[in-house]
Each structure stands twice: as C-alpha cells, then as structure tokens.
Amino acid sequence: MLVSGASMVALKTLEACLNHGLDCTLVGMNPHVLDFNALPEAAERFERGLVEKGVTLRLGTTIASVRRIDDAQAYQGRKLEVTFANGEVDTFDEISVAHGMKSNLDFVKEGSLEVDRALVVDEFMRTSDPDVYAAGDVAQATELISGQKRIVGIWKNAALQGACAGRTIAAELAGEKSPADCALAGSISTNTIAVNGTLFISAGTMEVTDDRWVEVHEDDKMTVVYVFERTDAGARRLVGFNLTCDEDVEGSKAYDTGAMLTLKIERGCRDR
Secondary structure, eight states: OEEEOOSHHHHHHHHHHHHTTOOOEEEESSSSTTTTTOOHHHHHHHHHHHHHTTOEEEESOOEEEEEEEEOTTSGGGEEEEEEETTSOEEEESOEEEOOOOOOOOTTSOTTTSOBSSSEEOOTTOBOSSTTOBOOGGGEEEEBTTTOSEEOOOOHHHHHHHHHHHHHHHHHHHTTOOOOGGGOOOOBOOEEEEEETTEEEEEEEOOOOOTTEEEEEEEOSSEEEEEEEEEOTTSOEEEEEEEEEESOOOTTSHHHHHHHHHHHHHHHHHHTO
C-alpha cells in the first residue's frame, strides 16, 4: 500500500493498513509528517516510530505519475507502477490519497455571505447575514493566539460552536438578546493522534516568528517542543507545544502533560 499525504487522515489510513499486515509506504511533499501541526524535532521522533513499525518513508517528494501494469497473479489482476517526482520508481497494489480538506461552499450564492476560506462568523456564530449561522469546519471564527479569523477544524471546537449557535438562535426566537455567557471568545488548535503506539499531541501555534522561540526537552520516552513568545511586560508566555511519546497509554504522563500544557495556553490567551 502507498499512502499519499502526511496528515492525520493519512496516518490513520496507514495504521489501518499496518493492522492488516500490509507493507506500507508513506509519501509526502513536506520534509516531515504531520504537515503543519508538528515542528521538526517532534515529527522526527514520530517518524522513527513509523520506521520501527516497518513503514517506508518517502518525504519531500510527490507522485509524478501512475501506470497500470496488468498481472494476472497480482491483487485485482494488476500492479500500479508509481514514478515519484525525484525519479524513483516502485510498484504497489493500491494507493490511498489523503491530501487535506477544504470547506464546501459551492452552494453559497456569490456575494450573499462574507466568505474567506470559510464562512466568516462573529462570537455568536452569526455570518454576515444575521439570519444565517455556521459552525464547525465551514465556520471561520476567531483563533485566540493570532486574533485572526481562521478555521480550527477539530471536533471539540465544532461542538462548542454548534452549542453557541443553538443557544443564540433559541434566544432570538424567544425574543431575547443573545446570551453573553454563550459567546465564544475564540479557540486554539489542538490535535492528538496515535499510530500503533506512537503518540503525538499538539496545541496552539507552530508559527515561529522573530518574537517567538522554541525550546526542546527530550528523554528516553518523550520529546516536548515548546513555543514561547515574549509578553509586553517582558515575561514569556507559552503559545504552542508538540509532544511525541514512544508509547500510547491512557492516563500516562504524556497525556497528563498534554492536558496541562493545553490548559496553560488557553488560560494565557484569555488572560491577555
């Protein structure tokens, strides 16, 4: 099996194939897995876990072409000859493609709603038309660290946004004002994934700028990469982290550390 892509969906596809005893290759255009969620030090440890499980990594390249080769003895009577952008050639039984997602807005009439990468919403999930609400991956709401309108495509965020929209609509239909306590000031990006025992947790931003810096702490089982920025008062504030652990154990130090750091980032954003 060849899995094209290095995102969460691609990695879970890879895990399913490994669990069925397949020889697996992962190809991705970026130098590391987990695309824009992981900093290099955390991604490299995750990659080592994949290699130990027998995965062949072809990173920093893409599929240039695929040619079908008829073979009566092969799976489904054919092989797939893949030429990669770096010129290397290999054959596979199947190819899975997982190249990310984008909001489906084809049904929205042009000019009827404010659209950027998704439907732009306020803190009550209202779009530019006060009678239309949006929540989840189709909504572009405030991201706490940057203060910008961004898509934070995670289940928890979608659930909170949906609840906010529902309460606001209910209040409006009852002739009441939007309840201030249900407004969402914003959210941060969080991700957790494990592939056959190798765990990755992240939260906050991975954007390293002139005002931000990275600190790495590593031991025999775990790598934690911290992203800090300087506050106006001169203190340092945690705005993001990656955690990669060589084992996936519920309730372990890794999960506790991830939960603690995520809470610290959220509190730091709201206290600004």
